[in-house]
Amino acid sequence: VTSLLTFTRTKKEKYEWIQLVGHPGTFKEGIHDGYVLKQLNENERICCELLQNDNLRNFVPKYNGTIEDDEGKFFIEMEDLLASFHEPCIMDCKIGVRTYLEEELEKSERNPEPRADLYNKMITINPLAPTEKENQEKKILKPRYMIWRESLSSSQDLGFRIEAIKKSRGLMSKEFQRIKERNDVKKQLMDFIDNSLPRATGYYERLVELRSTCTNSDFFQTHELISSSLLFVHDGNKASLWMIDFGKTRLLPKDISITHRKPWVRGSHEDGYLFGLDNLITLFHEIIHE
């Protein structure tokens, strides 16, 4: 009887694995109970390994090494953060003021061919965005497009943006990436927690703890965190969050240190991670005290 119960529960947990963003097929069931596999990215693997022994270890999924599947594909095995929840509500927030690496920008500049497809993408979103010159050419340079895209969401102004939300039993929504205004973001956060004070308090306290841990973390002081997310998870009054997605997290060049707060300028490597945390903390503080 005991083993049957265990089996049923395991099945249910695995069945309830939910992936909010990213390419389908990147994730699959882990070898061990309560773990998932994510397609190997060497940069991410190194980060996961370093983080296991860092002060931030309680803010990241446990990492269990790499695995090769039958087709010869490699994966990292990490803790399924949803495993201890029954019917979780989940939110993926991308932290930072930009979501591309400086090297990606440089790469796009090595090919200075203006592109009509990017011009068309831009005018579909905002016909007023192109400059006069761009309108004449009906083409746009990729770096210019990459920088512009960041201004569509709250990333540039608030240092974070909501990527996706899945409420328990509710549908998943990814309609957030164009939400830019502080008040609109706040409304989405309040809606996500169903205006619950215990949830707001839970998230607030965890965020404050994360921020102070970041400032005491060797990993955080020596890395640039781009396109990394916080995964918010609550169920009833239990609310917690973790750092995920280190595919674009990089060791800083030796001669460079960053504040994670100052605005980014080319070459500074600033990521705006703490700026984003500051804003999330202030927003949850306001939600609690309203």
Ligand code: ATP
């Ligand atoms: P992208 O780079 O497009 O954001 P990705 O392939 O790097 O995607 P992640 O961002 O790491 O993938 O994860 C995608 C989604 O999978 C997250 O939004 C979250 O819903 C889920 N997820 C990722 N890691 C975990 C984990 N350890 N436990 C539970 N859910 C997770």
Ligand code: MG
């Ligand atoms: Mg991600």
Ligand code: MG
């Ligand atoms: Mg990623």
